[in-house]
Amino acid sequence: MLSVSDLTCVRGDHTLFSGVSFDLSPGQWLHLEGSNGSGKTSLLRIVTGFTPPDHGHVRWKGRTLADAPEAFHTDLLYLGHALAVKDELSALENLQADAAIAGRTFHEAHARTALQSLGLRGRTRLPVRVLSQGQKRRVALARLTLHSAPLWVLDEPFVALDAQAQDWVADAISAHVDRGGMALFTSHQALALQGRGASYRLNA
Amino acid sequence: MSFKNFRWFHWAAPQTFYPVAGRLWRPFAVLAVVLAAVALYMGFFVAPTDFQQGEGYRIIFVHVPASWMSMVIYLAMAFWAFLGFTFNTRLSGMMTQALAPTGALFTFLSLWTGALWGKPMWGAWWVWDARLTSELILFFLYMGYIALTSAIEDPRRADKAGGLLALVGAVNVPIIYFSVKWWNTLHQGASVSVTKGSSMAQTMLWAMLLMALAFWAYTIAIALYRVRSIILERERHTGWAQEVTT
Amino acid sequence: MNAFVALVQRDVRLALRRKSEVLTALFFFVVVATLFPLGIGPEPAVLRKIAPGILWVGALLASLLSLGRLFSADFQDGSLEQMALSTTPLPVLVAAKVLAHWLLSGLPLALLAPVLALQFGLEPGAMAVLVLSLLVGTPLLSLIGAVGAALTLGVRGGEVLLSLLVLPLYIPTLIFGSGAVEAQMSGVAYAAHVSLLGAMLVLAAFFGPWMCSAALRVALE
Numbered sequence: 001m002l003s004v005s006d007l008t009c010v011r012g013d014h015t016l017f018s019g020v021s022f023d024l025s026p027g028q029w030l031h032l033e034g035s036n037g038s039g040k041t042s043l044l045r046i047v048t049g050f051t052p053p054d055h056g057h058v059r060w061k062g063r064t065l066a067d068a069p070e071a072f073h074t075d076l077l078y079l080g081h082a083l084a085v086k087d088e089l090s091a092l093e094n095l096q097a098d099a100a101i102a103g104r105t106f107h108e109a110h111a112r113t114a115l116q117s118l119g120l121r122g123r124t125r126l127p128v129r130v131l132s133q134g135q136k137r138r139v140a141l142a143r144l145t146l147h148s149a150p151l152w153v154l155d156e157p158f159v160a161l162d163a164q165a166q167d168w169v170a171d172a173i174s175a176h177v178d179r180g181g182m183a184l185f186t187s188h189q190a191l192a193l194q195g196r197g198a199s200y201r202l203n204a
Numbered sequence: 205m206s207f208k209n210f211r212w213f214h215w216a217a218p219q220t221f222y223p224v225a226g227r228l229w230r231p232f233a234v235l236a237v238v239l240a241a242v243a244l245y246m247g248f249f250v251a252p253t254d255f256q257q258g259e260g261y262r263i264i265f266v267h268v269p270a271s272w273m274s275m276v277i278y279l280a281m282a283f284w285a286f287l288g289f290t291f292n293t294r295l296s297g298m299m300t301q302a303l304a305p306t307g308a309l310f311t312f313l314s315l316w317t318g319a320l321w322g323k324p325m326w327g328a329w330w331v332w333d334a335r336l337t338s339e340l341i342l343f344f345l346y347m348g349y350i351a352l353t354s355a356i357e358d359p360r361r362a363d364k365a366g367g368l369l370a371l372v373g374a375v376n377v378p379i380i381y382f383s384v385k386w387w388n389t390l391h392q393g394a395s396v397s398v399t400k401g402s403s404m405a406q407t408m409l410w411a412m413l414l415m416a417l418a419f420w421a422y423t424i425a426i427a428l429y430r431v432r433s434i435i436l437e438r439e440r441h442t443g444w445a446q447e448v449t450t
Numbered sequence: 451m452n453a454f455v456a457l458v459q460r461d462v463r464l465a466l467r468r469k470s471e472v473l474t475a476l477f478f479f480v481v482v483a484t485l486f487p488l489g490i491g492p493e494p495a496v497l498r499k500i501a502p503g504i505l506w507v508g509a510l511l512a513s514l515l516s517l518g519r520l521f522s523a524d525f526q527d528g529s530l531e532q533m534a535l536s537t538t539p540l541p542v543l544v545a546a547k548v549l550a551h552w553l554l555s556g557l558p559l560a561l562l563a564p565v566l567a568l569q570f571g572l573e574p575g576a577m578a579v580l581v582l583s584l585l586v587g588t589p590l591l592s593l594i595g596a597v598g599a600a601l602t603l604g605v606r607g608g609e610v611l612l613s614l615l616v617l618p619l620y621i622p623t624l625i626f627g628s629g630a631v632e633a634q635m636s637g638v639a640y641a642a643h644v645s646l647l648g649a650m651l652v653l654a655a656f657f658g659p660w661m662c663s664a665a666l667r668v669a670l671e
Contacts (some may be wrong), residue, residue: 012358048535050670073537082528088467089460100456103537127467153397347611351614355605364668365601369615372597372661376619378651383622390629 001025001049001061002151002182008055009042016042018055022200024147026150029173029183029195034202040186041081043202044155047184048078053093060151074103077149083140087129091139094128095146104147114142118168134160141165144172152176154185216293218435219444225428225435232425239418246411261325267317270310270418271335274342275377277307277423281349282374285367295431297363298438300370301353302431306423308346313368314339334388338381345373359438453538454546461550471519472554479512480557483566494571501570502580502631506624508566509559509584510591514616516555517595518602518609520547521666525603534670540569540663548589548596548659556588572635579634586647587627593651593658594619600665622650 002024009016016039024030034040047052047058049065049072058065060072085094092111099106115124118138120131128136137160144152152173158166166189173183174194247265276393281300288296318336319329330336349369356362439445465472486504487497524530524547533543560581567577600618602608630643 050531050534050667052671054475070537073535076535078531078535080528080531082526082531084528084532086460086464086529088464093463097460098532101453101460101533101536101538101543103453146637238465341618341621344614348615348618349609351611352601352605355602355607355611358671361668361671365665368597368665368668369601372619375657376622379622380618383625383646387625387629390632 002184003059003062004047004056004103005059006047006080007043007053008060009039009046009051010054011039011042017202018193020056020200020202024151024182024184026180027177027196028187029177029193029197030105030175031193031197031199032184032186033199034186038202041155044080044153044184044186048076048153062119073154075150076149077143077151078153078155079140079143083136085128085136085140088127090125090127091120091131091142092124095142098143099146102147106146110146111142114145115139117145118142118165134162134165137161141169141172144169144176146189150181152181152183152185154183156186156188158187158189158191208300209273213291213293216291216295217293218298219412219442221295222432222435222448225432229425229428229432232421232428236418236421236425239414239421243411243414243418245412246407250407250411252405261321263317263321265411265415267314267321267421268412270314270317271339272416273419273423274307274314274339274346275313276420277303277310278342278345278370278377279374281307281370285370288363288367289371294360294363294438295435297367298431298434299427300367301363302427302434303423304346304349304353304366305430306426308343308350309357310419311339311343311346315343324389332388332391334381334385337384337388338377341380341384345377349373453536454542457533457543457546458550458553460563461547462553465550465554471516472558474561475512475516475555476558477505479508479562480566482508482511483569493504497570498572498635501567501572502576502628503634505563505566505570505580506583506587506628508630509556509563509588509647510617510620510624512559513555513588513591513595514613516551517599517616518594518599518612520551520596520599521603522599522608523670525669529585531670532668534667540666541659544600544662544666545655548592548662551596552589552592555583556592560588576631576635580631582644583630586644586651587623588602590623590647590651590654591620593654594623596662597658597665600662600669603666603669609667617629623647627644 004023005021006018007020008018020043022030032040032043042051045069046053048070049058060068063071065072084098086097089097092108092115095111095115096106096108112124115121115138118141120135120138121183123131123135128139131139141157154173157173159170161169170191170193173185177183177195177197215224248262262360281303284296285302286299287293288300315336318339322331322336323329349366352369353362353366356365436445436449440449477537483505487499490496490500521530524533534540536543562579563580563584567580572580595612595616598619599614601615602612605611626643626646629646630640633640
């Protein structure tokens with residue numbers, strides 16, 4: 001359903017990558033690998049539609065992103081490097097505002113359950129400012145269980161997390177893929193993910 | 205070759221446009237010099253002495269065409285910006301950037317010639333006349349565009365941001381002009397109408413028109429010349445650009 | 451609509467939890483309005499004459515102060531990216547942010563203006579028109595300024611550049627805004643000035659958010 005063909009990205013004087021092509025079908029995950037500076041984040045930003053590619057296309061359900069942006073946005077859940085979490089709001093307030101702004105439904109009970117499963121019980125009403133960096137990341141990750149969207153694009157979802165939280169993310173991705181979803185993510189670490197998946201290496 | 209089949213996008217590629225601009229700018233430059241010479245001769249030697257203003261009025265042969273050009277160039281910039289957004293061509297952004305310094309120059313020239321004309325006529329270097337004030341604001345708009353496009357490092361982003369600014373500015377220019385005119389009449393400010401109070405003899409009109417055409421030819425020449433170096437700088441990592449520069 | 455309201459609520463809530471930013475702009479307005487009499491002299495007739503212009507310029511500069519922050523926090527923490535990926539069109543979300551900005555800067559300025567007008571010896575009639583012109587004009591300042599804020603997002607030296615870009619575009623608003631008050635003070639009808647401000651506001655309300663979201667997408671590239 002996600003089809004990436006012949007993508008090229010040029011930054012200033014040099015070409016980050018060219019000729020990148022892959023497909024992602026329901027029930028699959030794709031691990032994007034590459035050394036630092038190889039353009040993994042740039043590729044993800046092209047897939048999400050922020051950056052137009054210098055060459056090539058990204059198609060979702062057969063249509064390019066330019067043709068059908070709203071349909072794509074409904075089906076996409078993106079977690080980038082930046083957490084999109086506001087320090088002055090509590091975890092619950094953050095998730096509520098985030099859902100409303102994204103046009104998705106929000107149930108406080110679900111949110112509390114999600115935050116608890118991420119080990120944030122008792123911290124859901126404190127301003128996020130007082131949480132540790134790892135805890136803030138977990139607030140952002142709660143979106144994964146709150147919203148149902150077929151395509152997940154995750155930029156370094158495992159970084160700055162302890163082993164328990166990393167397992168949580170891996171399980172979430174596996175479960176999502178089992179249900180027929182798709183996940184495209186980057187990571188430095190070696191993974192033990194269940195389900196049908198593949199790796200794609202971006203050469204520097 | 206029908207209109208539809210003419211390979212517009214072929215000519216919009218920087219690589220194709222570069223040699224075309226190279227061949228065109230010199231003839232336009234020559235045309236500019238010739239027209240300017242004729243216009244200046246007409247303005248300073250042929251046109252009659254003005255009934256009310258004596259000899260000093262002759263500066264309008266530079267002032268008025270410069271004002272015209274400052275507005276026309278801004279519209280041209282907005283036009284290229286519009287093309288750039290509609291067709292997503294790189295050359296459009298480059299043309300907008302190539303035009304900006306010349307537009308700013310004409311605005312600056314208009315302001316100074318306005319002051320030079322005002323001093324002997326009205327005894328003041330600056331009057332808050334509607335047109336002069338609008339020219340000053342237009343100068344700020346040009347400076348804003350140049351400042352924005354210089355501050356953004358990525359050239360494509362600079363083009364797009366500058367293009368949006370040019371479009372917003374173009375929509376605002378008539379509003380600004382109208383509001384300044386209103387403000388001026390309300391406060392009964394000086395009306396430095398350069399063309400009122402002197403019956404425009406035929407020769408005067410012709411001289412101004414020729415000067416305007418000279419400025420136009422100059423603008424085209426310098427924009428084409430400038431866009432060539434912009435093209436070379438942007439495309440410096442491509443094969444054809446490296447061949448040209450070695 | 452739900453997204454619009456939620457975003458306005460969020461921004462207002464965030465600002466109220468960081469009160470200092472809101473209050474700084476208001477204090478700036480007060481300080482600027484106080485500087486002019488100190489620089490010009492306390493003659494009542496002179497002050498009354500220059501009051502509309504000075505109060506309007508003060509409101510304009512105070513508005514400009516808070517514009518730099520309109521999008522920068524969301525840009526840096528990734529919230530802007532999420533907004534760009536929302537199913538709600540980005541212009542709608544931009545309009546929500548601009549409304550929140552106005553509620554936190556323009557509206558308080560308009561409500562504070564009468565107090566400052568007292569310092570300049572304005573009559574109640576003039577004060578009323580001043581408040582009216584500010585109520586119609588400050589949303590216009592927020593809308594125009596938002597486009598500038600979006601264009602300079604993440605650019606080096608952005609705040610100063612923002613002022614350079616936006617101040618020329620503010621001039622019509624300034625002319626008609628202070629012109630309305632001056633008209634009232636001269637006993638002339640001010641309705642035309644206010645109507646023109648209103649017309650510009652409608653125009654800006656339609657095109658501003660749209661231009662702004664185009665500029666935001668350029669900044670996100």
